Amino acid sequence: MKALYAWGAVAAIVTASVAGDVLLSRAMKQVGDVGRLWRSYGLLAVIGRVLRNPSFFFGLGAMALAFYSLLFGLSWGDVSLVAPAAASLTFVGNAVAAKIFLHERLDHRRWLAAVFVAAGVALLAV
């Protein structure tokens, strides 16, 4: 039963952090290249533009949710299972979500990179 809770927490962490990454990425694409904006309008204008973007706040909220799910997950399962499982599944989840929701073009290089990094992160945390 405890294992079921731990995997439930992993699912919650992965869902929330993928949602967070996708929303933050969308927010920053809407804001535009901050280097170019900074040179043209100054730093304060860039910060103002980021803070006026609703996706940014939803993204931050999703990240906070992922963090609290991690805390719950760590109290239910071993850190050696929950943390690497969540981190490496998030890499693969982000690749799928970026293709569906952000319409990013994923060539074979990016799929391979996502899978290799996910496997590597899992091994590092063993």
Add this chain to the structure above:
Amino acid sequence: MSFRKYLVLAGVTVFSPAGDCLLSRGMRQEGTLSLHHLPTLILAVFNPWVGLGILLLLAFFASYMAALSFADLTYVLPATSLGYVLLALMAKFVLHEQVTLTRWLGIVLISAGVGFVTRGPVLTHRHTQTGEPMAEAVSAREP
């Protein structure tokens, strides 16, 4: 991609493990905390290592946002995953933890992933008026 953009990606890669390392060092000084001692948890912020760690994690977030403004999410995440490798190396050489064969294998896989993604395009191209040659290489294949 310009040198400045590579610097931003390097910032994402370095600030996160360095911040984690400093937090870890500071929290070890503070001892074991529990939710029943919330004031201790709040006061931990004033530990110089924890404070510096938080500053570095804020720098990580700022550079992560900047990176997402010019590159795809599926580029930024693998390209900056060398941070995991840095964290393992810092654990070995600074905190003197043991790095096992499995972890070295993990480091090799992550480095291979970084190699794959950084040889490809940075941004999926949707408009023709902006972007760099690398991004245009993608738009050329769009119907």
